[in-house]
Amino acid sequence: MEVNDITKEKELEVNHEIKAKEVRVIDVDGKQLGIMPIKEALRLAQERQLDLVKVAANAKPPVCKIMDYGKYKYEMSKKEKEARKNQKVINIKEIRMSPSIETHDFMVRVKSALRFLEDGNKVKVTIKFRGREIAHSQIGEEVLKRFAESVKEKGEVEKPPTIEGRNMIMMLAPKQNTLGKE
Known part of the structure; x- marks a missing residue:
């Protein structure tokens, strides 16, 4: 009803x-x-x-x-469909790492993030701390800063690194000038 x-x-x-x-x-x-x-x-x-x-x-x-x-309703539904077709849907892709990530694994994740940013998606980079790693959160922050530096040509930091529970999270958004080249 x-x-x-x-x-x-x-x-x-x-x-x-x-x-x-x-x-x-x-x-x-x-x-x-x-x-x-x-x-x-x-x-x-x-x-x-x-x-x-x-x-x-x-x-x-x-x-x-x-x-x-009837004709009016038909035209309005056509306009709504056209408006929906022109909308750009932005998804959030997540990349997870640990503070003790190796160089090759780090570069694989950077490549993935660059691909996501080129597609116009936002990227949520998460570092998961296990056990006593949380006591050395500055190591995780350095990894996230290095990550942001690696993808700076395609993306920019939308939300700087913050700790939420046992995770440190940073949000990256695609740069506006890279979206216009498509």
Whole structure:
């Protein structure tokens, strides 16, 4: 039942759903026909084999337009699809390391991060401390700074290294000028 309530809020009132006694009517071509009783506005719409749609409910009196509602809904759905198609979805990719990471493993993770940043994704770099390693958190911070330095041509530090529990986390975002080259 909640789903129906949500869809009714989105949809406009059409024809007999309009409860106002008087409405301001706008013709198909945008010409104002003036304020008239709802019955007369409905009759005008039916004569033209179109719908009477309330477009401005908060106005005094409410504003209704004579239009083909089915065609209007179709055009709006096409515009929504087009807008969704043009959106860029940014994902967050995570790279995990330890403070005692070897050089080759470090470079493999740098390569992965560069690929993620080129694709326009954000990168969350996590260092996981085990056992007593947490006492030497400065080593983890140095590793993260070295990592940020290695990917600086493609990405920039969005959130500097911070400790959250037994993890140290840093966020990297793609540089804006690298995204425009695609």
